[in-house]
Amino acid sequence: xxxxxxxxxxxxISGCILQGYGMARQINLRQVEAFKAVIESGSISRxxxxxxxxxxxMSKLIAHLEEDTxxxxxxxxxxxxxxxxxGMRLYKEIDRIFSGVRQVENAVEAIRRExxxxxxxxxxxxxxxxxxxxxxxxxxxxxxxxxxxxxxRSSEWIVDWLVTRKLDVGLxxxxxxxxxxxxEPLTQHPLVCIMPTDHPLAMKNVVEPDDLDNIPFVSxxxxxxxGQCIAAMFDAYNVRPNTVxxxxxxxxxxxxxxxxxxxxxxxxxMFSGLQDRLAIRRFEPALxxxxxxxxxxxxxxxxxxxxxxxxxxxTAARLSQESLSVA
Numbered sequence: 001x002x003x004x005x006x007x008x009x010x011x012x013i014s015g016c017i018l019q020g021y022g023m024a025r026q027i028n029l030r031q032v033e034a035f036k037a038v039i040e041s042g043s044i045s046r047x048x049x050x051x052x053x054x055x056x057x058m059s060k061l062i063a064h065l066e067e068d069t070x071x072x073x074x075x076x077x078x079x080x081x082x083x084x085x086x087g088m089r090l091y092k093e094i095d096r097i098f099s100g101v102r103q104v105e106n107a108v109e110a111i112r113r114e115x116x117x118x119x120x121x122x123x124x125x126x127x128x129x130x131x132x133x134x135x136x137x138x139x140x141x142x143x144x145x146x147x148x149x150x151x152x153r154s155s156e157w158i159v160d161w162l163v164t165r166k167l168d169v170g171l172x173x174x175x176x177x178x179x180x181x182x183x184e185p186l187t188q189h190p191l192v193c194i195m196p197t198d199h200p201l202a203m204k205n206v207v208e209p210d211d212l213d214n215i216p217f218v219s220x221x222x223x224x225x226x227g228q229c230i231a232a233m234f235d236a237y238n239v240r241p242n243t244v245x246x247x248x249x250x251x252x253x254x255x256x257x258x259x260x261x262x263x264x265x266x267x268x269x270m271f272s273g274l275q276d277r278l279a280i281r282r283f284e285p286a287l288x289x290x291x292x293x294x295x296x297x298x299x300x301x302x303x304x305x306x307x308x309x310x311x312x313x314x315t316a317a318r319l320s321q322e323s324l325s326v327a
Contacts, residue, residue, distance in 0.1 A: 130273030
């Protein structure tokens with residue numbers, strides 16, 4: 001990778017700046033690095049540690065810089081260096097040039113990542129905890145040189161960004177009706193009942209609708225797909241739970257259940273990573289709830305997208321099976 005020393009030594013701009021001072025001898029990069037380190041660290045000793053040189057060597061670099069530039073860069077105050085006005089003006093110019101070098105380095109890194117491959121993933125909040133972490137880590141183990149970016153947003157936002165090619169993969173809750181997007185169920189699994197580990201319903205192997213009548217219940221937002229599914233079931237069985245809290249995202253809902261506020265009906269992938277803090281029981285009748293795996297029909301990096309989707313399917317199946325064994 002190109003270093004700051006390489007870029008500085010090849011810079012025609014820096015050469016013009018230095019010659020403009022009318023100096024008999026050009027300053028070198030090591031002097032500039034020493035000067036910058038002293039300004040930013042506040043002392044010769046700390047600057048010497050930064051550059052991994054001795055304090056006398058650091059003092060000599062600063063003295064030579066002042067001699068070569070003909071500028072008084074520091075005032076000596078009680079044995080300490082305080083930058084002069086000219087010193088600060090020089091520092092601002094040096095910092096500006098180094099900032100340009102950092103931008104070049106960032107551009108080089110971005111180009112390298114594009115050559116190695118990158119995958120941009122959008123995930124709804126319900127899957128933004130343990131599931132997406134495990135799925136992505138599994139993918140990266142097989143593709144260690146791929147740069148991954150994971151953004152948690154609403155399903156609508158994810159679909160919009162898929163269509164505009166700002167994402168490669170999307171994990172959403174709602175059905176997708178877009179001719180440019182391919183969607184498939186992530187995993188077929190009914191909702192389960194979660195509760196605090198010491199809840200009376202934990203004594204049952206299977207929880208039924210009547211068991212939830214007038215029981216403190218933590219509910220999804222009634223406008224959400226999961227909230228509507230659960231509400232329809234309660235109406236069908238004439239059950240009136242005691243709704244003590246409504247949450248719009250599953251991580252929040254599961255945390256309140258684990259804290260002892262009440263019970264809830266959720267998909268197994270929603271509480272992944274919290275199994276040790278929850279009691280999990282099968283719920284009958286089965287309420288199916290699917291997440292959707294989405295991609296563009298003409299993906300720009302189809303092989304990586306295929307690999308990630310397969311890892312997501314495998315992770316979802318494993319976590320769902322683990323939840324069944326617990327329930």
